[in-house]
Amino acid sequence: MRTVVIEAPGKISVDTRPDPALPGPDGAVVQVTTAAICGSDLHFYEGDYPLPEPVALGHEAVGTVVETGPEVRGVDVGDLVLVSSVSGCGRCEGCATRDPVTCLSGPQIFGSGMLGGAQAELLAVPAADFQLLKIPEGIDTEEALLLTDNLVTGWAGARRADIPPGGTVVVFGLGAVGLCAVRSAIAQGAGQVFAVDPVEGRRERAAVCGATPLAPPALGTVMEATGGRGAAAVIDAVGNDATMTDALSCVRAGGTVSVVGVHDLNPFPFPALLSLVRSVTLRMTTAPIQRTWPELIPLIQSGRLDTSGIFTHSMALADAADAYAAVAARTADCIKIALTP
Ligand SMILES: [Zn+2]
Ligand SMILES: [Zn+2]
Missing domain, CATH: 3.40.50.720 (NAD(P)-binding Rossmann-like Domain)
Incomplete structure (x- = not known):
């Protein structure tokens, strides 16, 4: 599969890597249909964080479930889902509050070197019942992407x-x-x-x-x-x-x-x-992603919270290097870019 990788500050490439395996019996693999670039991805791009080895980037994705482990109950193969950018074990006291940051096993963030990057064709998702949400009726792709991180934050x-x-x-x-x-x-x-x-x-x-x-x-x-x-x-x-x-x-x-x-x-x-x-x-804080979904989704569905105009561009995953350069320029006309594998 293809995945966006950063090797050094400013050096973005789209690499081919082995398809991810199912991350345990409670995990799932999602075929990413749309990912997004986040302002926090720029910390790697601009050299704020060390890069001892190349990192697969991205923590904002929506896609289709293509494989589930035997313990997964909440989603099925074929479901259209959004993926929480922050991942918890889904089983501990911290995760019971639905704030993955408080996970006792330590929260993990996609695309930061801890888990796979969401700016890819496939994404392995641990504890799928906790991390994945079937995209509710009346929520479009951009809104779903914003519910993985930015709107929640x-x-x-x-x-x-x-x-x-x-x-x-x-x-x-x-x-x-x-x-x-x-x-x-x-x-x-x-x-x-x-x-x-x-x-x-x-x-x-x-x-x-x-x-x-x-x-x-x-x-x-x-x-x-x-x-x-x-x-x-x-x-x-x-x-x-x-x-x-x-x-x-x-x-x-x-x-x-x-x-x-x-x-x-x-x-x-x-x-x-x-x-x-x-x-x-x-x-x-980083956002208590899963906890805010029940509060935010009805506000979007009813039109009380308008998220239009946040996404300004849509580009192919193959053009990730250009997309990162555009986001890093922080201009008036480019706020957020969706990437399509
Ligand atoms: Zn983000
Ligand atoms: Zn946990």
Whole structure:
């Protein structure tokens, strides 16, 4: 089968590798019909994480089940499914909360060197009953892909920001996750949502959803809009030193900073004293993917949560190198790319 591989920063290829075997009696193999490139895939591409050996990339996929182990009960061969980007054992106390991050065996992420990459023709999925969801009626391919990671992450980032009814929110970073966070914050009852990104076209995309576009630096405008108090809730969908510092500056005393952006491996210079005396709550997470599905799916089906416009391009898997270059350019017109094997 063909799979997208990164050998060194910036060096993407589409390699042929042996078809994956069934990963145990509770596993399944999925033939990927569409995968997506995520902002967090860029950490390998841009050299933030070491690459001692080539890594098969991708953690966002939908496809058709082509093989199941004897213990699989929830899906059958032929089912159209979406795959949680984060994988848990499905059997432990942590997985019982339906948040794979808390799996006692240690959560695993597809396409990070732990499991196979989703940007491929075939994907081996352990604990298939936990990781796979039959694509519900009224959910299209793009929506299903967003339910593997980005929409869930944006939604969870907003939930964990403890947005008070009508409260002022700041969202840093308007890539796919940030744009999902903007829409989630509004759906969860935010008042004014400041959408911060250096790229004007990305701010315009957030404005279309009802946010107030704001070019960085954000602090002055946020303070002015809140009578000098700061925002009740801040969501950082970038996760670098600059945005985390800005997030902690923009939040009001007693407010919450919710980080869903993925930091590099370096320590962050945390303003501990200032955060303490201002009683700031800091939360950081990857998304509790499986847990949010029952909440998000009806909102999408009923049209209350619109995810249109997040995917901007569709390309062939064979053109993955061009697709990665386009995503890494972080332009206004390219937010998220679907890859078709
Ligand atoms: Zn992702
Ligand atoms: Zn587990």
